[in-house]
Amino acid sequence: xxxxxxxxxxxxxxxxxxxxxxxxxxxxxxxxxxxxxxxxxxxxxxxxxxxxxxxxxxxxxxxxxxxxxxxxxxxxxxxxxxxxxxxxxxxxxxxxxxxxxxxxxxxxxxxxxxxxxxxxxxxxxxxxxxxxxxxxxxxxxxxxxxxxxxxxxxxxxxxxxxxxxxxxxxxxxxxxx
Numbered sequence: 001x002x003x004x005x006x007x008x009x010x011x012x013x014x015x016x017x018x019x020x021x022x023x024x025x026x027x028x029x030x031x032x033x034x035x036x037x038x039x040x041x042x043x044x045x046x047x048x049x050x051x052x053x054x055x056x057x058x059x060x061x062x063x064x065x066x067x068x069x070x071x072x073x074x075x076x077x078x079x080x081x082x083x084x085x086x087x088x089x090x091x092x093x094x095x096x097x098x099x100x101x102x103x104x105x106x107x108x109x110x111x112x113x114x115x116x117x118x119x120x121x122x123x124x125x126x127x128x129x130x131x132x133x134x135x136x137x138x139x140x141x142x143x144x145x146x147x148x149x150x151x152x153x154x155x156x157x158x159x160x161x162x163x164x165x166x167x168x169x170x171x172x173x174x175x176x177x
Contacts, residue, residue, distance in 0.1 A: 003027055003120060008112035011091035017047040023058060024028055027094050027117045029124060037062070037124060039079065043116070050100065051087040055118065056080070064132035069148050075110035079127045081118045087112075132176075 003025045008020055021043045026036040041058035058079040066073055085106045087097050100107075108114050139149035147154035160168070 003116040005045065005116070006112060007045065007052050007108060008091055010045060010052060011087055011108070011112055013047055015047055015049055019045040023056065025122075027120045028156070029121060033093045035122075039120065041079075043081075044124060044158045045114070048084060050113055053080045053082070053084045054114070054119070056116070058120070062124075062128065064129075066134040067131040068138040069134060069150055070141065071134050071148075073132060073134045074127060075132050077124065077127050079123045080121070081116075081119055081123045085114050086116045102125075 003023060005019075005021065007019075010017060022041075023043055024038075024040045026038045027036045029035055037060055038061040039058040041056060043054055043056035043058075046053040046055070053127070056079075060077050060079070061074045062077050064073055064075045065071070071133075083106055084107045086100045088107050089096055089110045091112060094159055096110075106119055134150075141147065142149055144153040144159075145154050145158045
């Protein structure tokens with residue numbers, strides 16, 4: 001079920017009028033593996049000259065893969081939204097309103113329904129961590145045998161990177177002095 005609100009009454013009220021809503025719902029996340037994402041939190045709808053300003057603080061968890069050890073993990077995601085939704089029709093007369101200057105602006109449909117789903121989807125994508133980690137000190141996988149180094153050493157001989165050879169030699173010389 002999409003996160004939608006009928007704002008016809010709010011749009012008829014004076015600028016500055018508000019509504020508070022608890023959100024405990026799900027919305028569809030498109031991507032490599034489309035799925036429904038559950039979120040919880042609060043939303044505040046504020047009547048503006050152009051429509052409704054929505055401010056929301058939401059939280060949920062996203063199933064990810066640790067970028068070091070490849071374990072599946074649940075990553076907590078915090079989402080704060082502040083978006084203005086522009087009225088597409090005048091709530092009193094039903095006359096079509098001029099479109100906002102920004103063609104990407106969110107719109108309230110002609111039935112005065114404010115649909116938060118696209119704003120949530122965009123905010124959710126932006127709130128994702130760049131690299132998900134199961135823990136900050138995750139040791140990852142051995143580059144040779146693939147063993148999870150969080151479970152212990154793998155026994156592979158350590159290979160020294162030749163690009164650091166000159167620096168290692170300099171360190172040895174300094175130790176000898």
